[in-house]
Amino acid sequence: MIGSVLLALTLSAQAAQAEPPMPRRAESLYRANCQICHGPNGTGSPVMQGLAFKNRKWKHGGTQAAVVKTITNGVQGTVMQSFKDRLSPAEIGALAVLVRSFDPSMKPAPVKKR
Numbered sequence: 001m002i003g004s005v006l007l008a009l010t011l012s013a014q015a016a017q018a019e020p021p022m023p024r025r026a027e028s029l030y031r032a033n034c035q036i037c038h039g040p041n042g043t044g045s046p047v048m049q050g051l052a053f054k055n056r057k058w059k060h061g062g063t064q065a066a067v068v069k070t071i072t073n074g075v076q077g078t079v080m081q082s083f084k085d086r087l088s089p090a091e092i093g094a095l096a097v098l099v100r101s102f103d104p105s106m107k108p109a110p111v112k113k114r
Contacts, residue, residue, distance in 0.1 A: 026094035029087065034095070037079065042102030048079065053102040062106060067096035 030038075039045040044052030060070045071092045074082035083092060100106045 022090065022094045023098070025091065026098040029091055029095055030098055033083065033086075034099070038099070042099055053099050054104070058103075062100065062103070064093075064096055064100065067100055068092055071095055 035045070037045055037048040038051050038053060042053030044050070044054075050056075058066070060066060060075060070080065071087075072082065072084045072089075074080045083095075087095070
């Protein structure tokens with residue numbers, strides 16, 4: 001009986017420490033790293049004008065691959081910094097999916113087949 005309770009508590013603690021699903025993680029990462037410049041839901045920010053994701057031309061490309069490259073490497077000569085040393089490739093990919101979803105004119109990124 002005590003062993004079962006300890007096992008249940010251990011599993012519960014592990015579940016609580018687990019990372020949230022990637023879409024929710026991307027939202028959290030966006031709020032922490034991107035929202036200050038790009039605004040909530042990609043609508044732009046009073047701090048940094050012209051950085052909305054909606055209804056505008058994407059200067060550095062709007063494909064999934066182009067957005068991943070921009071987040072990964074940043075854009076030299078602009079305030080867009082590189083996140084390759086702070087975020088994993090999976091996190092960057094999830095952020096790219098999220099920011100592309102802010103623009104209703106964007107087609108969803110293709111789903112990778114296993």
